[in-house]
Amino acid sequence: MAMTLSRRALLPLLLAPLAAPTLARAASPLRVVASFSILADMTATIGGDAISIATLVPVDGDAHVWQPRPADLKTLHAADMLVENGLGLEGWIGRMAQAAEFRGARVTASRAVKPRTMTEDGRRITDPHAWQDPRNGVLYTQAIADGLVRAAPAQAEAIRARASAYAAEIAATDSWIAEQFAPIPPAKRRIITSHDAFGYYAARYGITMQGVQGISTEGEPSARDIAKLIAQIKATGIRAVFVENMTDPRIATTVAREAGAVVGGQVFSDALSPPDGPAGTYLKMLRHNTTLFVGAMKG
Numbered sequence: 001m002a003m004t005l006s007r008r009a010l011l012p013l014l015l016a017p018l019a020a021p022t023l024a025r026a027a028s029p030l031r032v033v034a035s036f037s038i039l040a041d042m043t044a045t046i047g048g049d050a051i052s053i054a055t056l057v058p059v060d061g062d063a064h065v066w067q068p069r070p071a072d073l074k075t076l077h078a079a080d081m082l083v084e085n086g087l088g089l090e091g092w093i094g095r096m097a098q099a100a101e102f103r104g105a106r107v108t109a110s111r112a113v114k115p116r117t118m119t120e121d122g123r124r125i126t127d128p129h130a131w132q133d134p135r136n137g138v139l140y141t142q143a144i145a146d147g148l149v150r151a152a153p154a155q156a157e158a159i160r161a162r163a164s165a166y167a168a169e170i171a172a173t174d175s176w177i178a179e180q181f182a183p184i185p186p187a188k189r190r191i192i193t194s195h196d197a198f199g200y201y202a203a204r205y206g207i208t209m210q211g212v213q214g215i216s217t218e219g220e221p222s223a224r225d226i227a228k229l230i231a232q233i234k235a236t237g238i239r240a241v242f243v244e245n246m247t248d249p250r251i252a253t254t255v256a257r258e259a260g261a262v263v264g265g266q267v268f269s270d271a272l273s274p275p276d277g278p279a280g281t282y283l284k285m286l287r288h289n290t291t292l293f294v295g296a297m298k299g
């Protein structure tokens with residue numbers, strides 16, 4: 001026992017020479033893992049060359065039901081920092097961090113967000129899709145910048161500068177979106193999407209939105225839910241139903257057909273497109289979705 005203790009005590013001394021080239025260490029970028037593609041884009045934009053970024057749930061992937069592979073555990077194990085959304089989006093992340101023996105810092109991007117809650121099947125649940133309101137995107141930016149500065153204080157000035165430029169871009173995008181909806185009468189601001197991912201967006205721009213599936217993509221809607229939704233679409237004269245990049249489009253497509261509506265196109269809710277697609281960044285995603293929604297409302 002005594003021997004184990006003294007060996008432990010010696011360990012830092014033995015390791016010290018290995019860690020000696022401090023300058024080289026300081027210059028190597030912080031290894032950051034983001035839970036899903038939207039956070040990866042934000043974090044990469046704010047971190048710049050101070051970080052290297054890896055993403056767990058890939059582009060077009062579904063963060064609600066994703067499962068890590070052994071390679072993902074390795075990636076997380078080697079990371080200095082994990083950026084996650086929080087608000088219950090990544091139900092798998094606690095177990096994963098434990099399984100990966102992750103020892104780095106954890107940053108919850110939604111830290112300062114006022115969460116939206118809703119009732120689903122008689123249960124009160126928190127809506128995790130806060131990034132769809134760009135004003136929350138600004139809060140995410142601050143939380144991520146704070147986390148990066150804590151982990152890489154030598155880079156603080158550059159990180160803060162990038163974060164404030166990015167926050168300004170997000171705010172400008174928010175104004176642009178509000179301008180797009182401004183000419184549309186409130187009664188026409190109605191949208192149906194595959195799942196309930198646009199609650200924050202809808203609240204921000206005065207839109208009534210409903211998902212064919214609920215807040216999560218786990219579980220399928222019942223035949224009764226679907227019949228109700230079809231009747232609702234017919235009664236309210238909603239013209240378009242939108243499919244999402246990361247969910248199965250079949251149910252939404254069926255609903256649209258049965259209700260005499262059209263499929264208004266593919267919007268991006270919980271994941272970006274590949275870089276060369278229509279929603280390769282968070283800001284492009286916001287603009288792309290808005291363009292499709294506004295187009296459908298104008299008919």
Ligand SMILES: [Zn+2]
Pocket residue numbers: 064129195196197215216217269270
């Ligand atoms: Zn979702």
